[in-house]
Amino acid sequence: MATQLESALDSAAKLALDSKTLVRIVLSGRRRNMSVPFERIDIRPVLIKDELVYQIMQNDGRVTTTKNITQKDFNPMSYLDLGYANILVEHMAGSLSIRITKKGEAQVHEDKVAREQNLEHDRKKTRLLDSADPFLIEVGISDTNGKVKPTRADKYLQVEEFLRLLVPTLNSAISAKQIAEPTTSKPLVIADLGCGNAYLTFAVHQYLKSMDIPVHVIGIDIRPESLKRNTEIAMKLGISQSIEFKAEA
Structure with missing residues (x-):
């Protein structure tokens, strides 16, 4: 449902300030005509x-850079109002998800849905892709x-590093208007x-x-066995509407 942005952010801020029940906050995506x-x-x-x-x-x-802020110095609105289009606040009794449209x-x-709070501060490096x-x-x-299988760890890291190179390049191209901002009706191809x-x-x-960027991916390979295998995986995962495999462009 659509609601006043100020009211939605205020609700998110109140949940964020309750450190005894807060699980996590995730900010991603970029609002129209704003930089993050x-x-x-x-x-x-x-x-x-x-x-x-x-x-x-x-x-x-x-x-990824990490810093810690005391409760008295933490101002949630200074983060919620940075220009992110997707805001997720998870707490022990449920979650609040806010998606800010192009119209603001x-x-x-x-x-x-109940969630558990994990207060451990030593965690493994944040991965762009969940194993x-x-x-x-x-x-x-x-x-x-x-x-991740030990024998496939190198492949997993290769995929991670590829994404770390792709993401800033893609965002720069969109910010410079070299690529149109993806929409549901006109996804990034x-x-x-x-x-x-x-x-x-x-x-x-x-x-x-996962970043809520509308996208349609096309994998091209002339080998029939690859096309069959990849298409079957896409169908099994229920994502065949936004990813497809062809023998030629």
Whole structure:
């Protein structure tokens, strides 16, 4: 539903200030005609030396920087109002999702699904792609438990590094109007020539979708076995409407 942006941000800020129930905040995407300082910002409460603070993880598409802010110094609106189009606030009793449209309206969705709060401050490096993503399991990089197979760790890192190079390049092109800003009616079209096993093809699709960027990906390969395999995976994952495989462009 559409609601007043100010009211939606105020609701998100109130949830963010309740450090005893807050699970995490995720800021991503970019509002129309606005620039953002980072590709994505993750905020969550952590416990450091018996003190509850807010951990701010800022990713520019290549590296992630982390800083901690005390509760008294934390101003959620200074982050919520930076120009991000997608705002997710998860708390122990549910979540609040805000998507800001091109017209500046807020589309708000709430759920009542309970979540656990994790206050540990030492966490593994933030990955752009979750190792448990179904596509990684289907292509054989991760096992059925969503863990990267030791023998496929290099391939997983290759996919990660590719995304870290692609994202800032893509955002720069959109900001410079070299590429039109993707919309639902006119999504970004990406073609992967000689896609083979489509590790990168699927990775680009899944990551951009997770960032709420409308996209249509086309994998091109002349080998019938590759086309059959990749098409079957896309259909199994239920994403064949936004990713397809062809023998030629």
